[in-house]
Amino acid sequence: MNYTAILNPSFIRPLTFKWKLSRKTIGFLGFSLVVALIGFYIFQINEITQASFFIANYEKQVQALNQESQTLEISFSGLSSAPTLEALLASANYEKVGKVYYIQMLEGMVAAK
Helix, strand or coil, X not given: CCCHXXXXXXXXXXXXXXXXXXXXXXXXXXXXXXXXXXXXXXHHHHHHHHHHHHHHHHXXXXXXXXXXXXXXXXXXXXXXXXXXXHHHHHHCCCCCCCCCCCCCCCCCCCCCC
């Protein structure tokens, strides 16, 4: 076996970049990346603050609607009680039904007079 290539890797070229990056360029890129990340962080904090504000408002609205729902249920149960319903029907000129008569039809008839 030939171990010459392992001991002397002359055929492997060192990695070279076609662009020459100076310290100023690297510093500018780093600084602009930091500024962009800080701007993105501020944007995210703003969105989180808005979302928490909206959630707090929606929770207040839900509590108010629950309270109103309970109030309406109580008032509905009071209105649908028997004495109140009888008084409402009497004021609308309804009468009590005495005896109910049903029309009896024979099996073979489709309609009757």
